Amino acid sequence: MNKEIIKCRRTDDSCVHVKHKSGLDIYICKMEGFSTIEALFGTKYGSINTMFKTSEDKEYTTVPEGIAHFLEHKLFENEDCDVFELYAKTGANANAFTSFDKTCYIFSCSKNYAESLKILLDFVQKPYFTKESVDKEQGIIGQEIRMCDDNPEWRVFFNLLGCLYENHPVKIDIAGTVESIAKIDADLLYKCYNTFYNLNNMVLSIAGNIDVDDVLKICDECLVPCENKGLETVFKEEPDKLVSSYHVENQPVGKPLFNIGYKCTSGTLAENNRASSELYIAAGVLLDSSSPLYRKLLSDGLINADFGFECFYGDGYSTLIISGESSEPEKVRDAVSEAFENAKANGINKEDFERVKKSAYGSMIRELNNVEAVANLMINSSMEGVGPYDAVEILSDMTVQDAVSRLQKDIRADRMALSVVREQVTDK
Amino acid sequence: MTYNRSEISDSIGFSEIIDCKFKTNLLKINFITELTADTAAENAVAAGILATSNSNFKTFTELNAKLAALYGSAIYAEAKKRGDVQILSLCASWLDNRYALENEDITAEMLELFSDCIFSPNAKNDAFDTDSFNIRKKDVLDKIDSEINNKRSYAISQASKIAYSGEPAEFSCYGEKETAMRVTEKSSFEAYKKLLANARIEILFVTAQHNADVAEKLSGSFSSLVRNEINKCALTSQSAIKDEIAEVTQQLDVNQSKMVMVFKSLSDDYTALKLLSTVYGETPFSKLFANVREKLSLCYYCASNYVKSKNTMFVDCGVEKDNIDKARTEIINQLDEIKNGNFSDEDIENTLMSIQNSLSAIGDVPSSYTGWYFGRFCEGDCRTPDEVFSDYKAVTRERIMNAAASMKLDTVYVMAQKEVQD
Structure with a gap:
């Protein structure tokens, strides 16, 4: 063997x-x-x-x-x-x-x-x-x-x-x-x-x-x-466009919850894996807790510590999802969209990019020091057709231009939707 | 692994846990104080602010940019309760220096940053900086508001309030909304000063190799504090059993009803009580799982949890409204079965193996060490998982039956699917 x-x-x-x-x-x-x-x-x-x-x-x-x-x-x-x-x-x-x-x-x-x-x-x-x-x-x-x-x-x-x-x-x-x-x-x-x-x-x-x-x-x-x-x-053919850009559901919740999603181009699983690495770093520069946008949203009372983002992808789908709690999720959506469009037009700061890369590298080292995380890493990467340590290499080799190009390719305002769950407002 | 605990003063402990397999360091400072309606929210806000900024990194953004540059290091605060006690924790986690790509001394930088967060916060004129304060106050208020979002934990929290009515444990570790609304920059700063002066402080540091700088730095800073009379908090306190079962039903617009049954015991055979709960409903081969879920198909989850700090056992399940009575009957019936000795030696052996499995896993992530040794501190000893397991092995079938017999139903909380009105 x-x-x-x-x-x-x-x-x-x-x-x-x-x-x-x-x-x-x-x-x-x-x-x-x-x-x-x-x-x-x-x-x-x-x-x-x-x-x-x-x-x-x-x-x-x-x-x-x-x-x-x-x-x-x-x-x-x-x-x-x-x-x-x-x-x-x-x-x-x-x-x-x-x-x-x-x-x-x-x-x-x-x-x-x-x-x-x-x-x-x-x-x-x-x-x-x-x-x-x-x-x-x-x-x-x-x-x-x-x-x-x-x-x-x-x-x-x-x-x-x-x-x-x-x-x-x-x-x-x-x-x-x-x-x-x-x-x-x-x-x-x-x-x-x-x-x-x-x-x-x-x-x-x-x-x-x-x-x-x-x-x-x-x-x-x-x-x-x-x-x-x-x-x-097989899957039925999926159009590029959205079904809807806005959805609200009423449930008994204390604070409204939101998910903002971008529908990205989907390729093979290995391609989606690499694209997600690039998009995650680019989104980190614009949205993580050291970004100016995060600070503004926090200072304006539009988000709290639950604000976050993830790349969610698989066979035939690829998305960037930004989530959190907010009384005014529509304002968060608009601010996020503006930040992304600005980055697509003007690029992102190299120093910020390197800082987010370092942070992601730290997360990967932590993952490799945890039995459960290592077992999950090996099965996930195998099923995605990549090696267990490829993500470390992809990250190390990534350039600012890779991240900006990914934004320009995958982030489109007309493929962005907002989903909200909030308490039903009743007239008194 | 080596474990060493020393005392910075008679009310401040420092434990260093060295385990060479780790690639990260974890430093956790626990402030132990009484849980009261008046102070819970301002304590939670105060601890939160300390993780938001300090006198050198005056905004959340600046502090987080620095942490990100230190390979995604983290500084964060936690608020928890343990029985009648509130525990505010400040934590720092960072990569070991071996993994720095540019030979940075991550440990030294983090120690400085973290120390400044605690001893040199972003404050002036005895008040926290307004921006940092506003961020944390909003977080605490949002946490209180959002409790209802998770229906299972919300139901347990509601049941706790009823079961522990009149005891400090009835309060949330974040306090109540009304008191949280009243917290100011000044009152939270005052709460911070009181925590430093009056709280019992227990520090735990998990590292790959001994680092004298950490102990030295913290020892120097903490021993220079002016300490007043220390809060004498009872880390374990018996909850009174009600004369009549408290039954509360709350109607909510939900798809699935939840039921929480709270049992209390006056027995002091805590090891047998924990073993009882594990046999009864803490594993996928327990009595509740095998019968309420698998045999009767009433629930997706039906589980028990023993809370030693209040000598209380919670049973919770998600169930169709029409099946609530059926589930309640079976939950009681399964406890009676144990009380009457209708369980096998194999049930005990399997449960012991499950407990041993969990205890043996302690030490595989840094937070499991801090959790274990802080738990031991609360218990008043520093025993190892193996030593504690020997107590479980000594429990006899009769002791489990007696533990079951000692359990009295105190509270039943039901979150019921709201009736649809035509």
Whole structure:
């Protein structure tokens, strides 16, 4: 088995990558001095993958919204017992999550990692769905959906995506709706499982207090080789323009919440990754807590410490999202837009750019000193088709011109939307 | 890892925790003071301002520009409560000098910056600078207003207010809106001076290698303070159990109802009480998860949490309005099951493994060390996670049953989906 050692030449960090004979990509990072182990076994299957086919299918299959998340819940039950009961015997803390483009099964522990790893690899490869167990889960997930509906941060975010995207399923809630999950049955779950839970479409990432060879030995024992079935996922064509530039939802909230979003050009995942690095630094110069705009918005009482921004991207979508709390989010939007247009026309200050780069470099060093963050970094980068330490290199090589060009390419006032959640104003 | 605690004075402690695996440093200064309706907000504002500016970096922007240039170093404030006590913390985090690209002495610069924030704030004539004050006052007011945004934590907070009515723990660590509105540049500066003079101060420093400069600098600054009589705060205090269960329902325009049940105990077998709560509802194989969620499909979450500082156990769940009574019955039923001994030795063993797993993870991030050793300070010892785990291992089935039997339902708070009127 060929063990590829991947090194970060600027920090001396390293990890091992193995393309396992089963088809699985395995990333292992031994971290000296740490007690814990974090393992993620993930598939490139999330809420956006609602239309797909393999080389065995003639036609594309379309499945109900929320099925990837439903499948994640159901995989925790195997034929004999609940998977949590198995982990209970090792002491590991087990969990899972479904995002827009991936589903990951996780455990963290400080003892008995070999046993926990065997449980992880075993249960994810052994689906067991019945009508009864599917019906039972409708109630639990129904409550999860309702809980999210009461989360104003969640609502303001999805309302923004609804403004930005007309066709791309990123606009759909990860858990689907009570109505959409009612259409899910055991056969559909098996169809999705057999399509996406193919080891050629999956990644194992494990970091912390482990032994590389022991991990690989367990993988040899537990992984069942898969034939690559040429999975294709597709999305309806997405226009450049917005659906809407403004959306307000009323909820019981103390302070109005806002998300300002720019719909950016989307390329391959690796291209989106690089573009986001450039955009994040450029946005940092204009919006972070050392920027003149931040100071002005703060002094004018338009934002508070919750103000922030992120690049949110994936397969077929790429955005810059600025979020916070404000009584006058429209004024924040206008000020942000003006700052971006000004930077596109006049560039950004080199000293500010270097300062933001240094700050981002510091964040990356911190990330590499955290077991959970390293395990997540390895699986995320692998699924995006880049190396785990590429971000450090991209950052080091980035120039002011790269950042300004990115602003000029991706930031357009006519592709900016504002989403607000505020308390309903009633006339007295 | 090495841990050393020394005393700068009889009410100021300094702990250095050295662990060579870390690439960052964390310095945390905790001010421990009484939680009162009158002082909570001004203390929170005062601590917040200290992280906003100092006499050399007079604006938030200037300070943050400097921190960004120091590889994204951070200075921030936290306000928390622990039982009847308010804890105001000032924290600084920075990269170890080994990772400086241009050989900067990040540690020395951060020590100077942080020290100025505490001992040389941006103030004159016994009042904080108005800009810095306005930023932090607004933050505190917004935090109070925004509490309702997170429905789960809001429900728990409402239940706390009812359960601890008449005790300091009923107040939020940010205070109430009315008192926060009245805080001024002068009153918050006065609160800052009182914290320096009267609060118990506990400093924790996590670093990759021993650094005498940090202890020396802080020791010099803190020992020169004029200290008055120190606040004698009870870090653990028994909450009185109500004669009748307090039942409060609040109608809100929400999609999912929330229920919080507060149980109180008079037992002093704290280790057994914590173990009880873990068996009952703190893991995915606990009684509440297995029955209320998995068996009856009533909730997405239904969990317990034991608060030792008030000898109280919270159970909270998100549930359809029509199922509230059903969930309440099952939550009580599962506690009765434990009280009656209807749980296996395997349940105990698995719970112990889960606790051991959590305790063994302490030390993998710098903040876990500061959390652990500050917690130990509050408990009055400096035991290691292994030593504490040995207490859990000694708990018998009978002690868990007795702990369950000692739990009395004190408060039930329900956030109910508002009725739709035709």
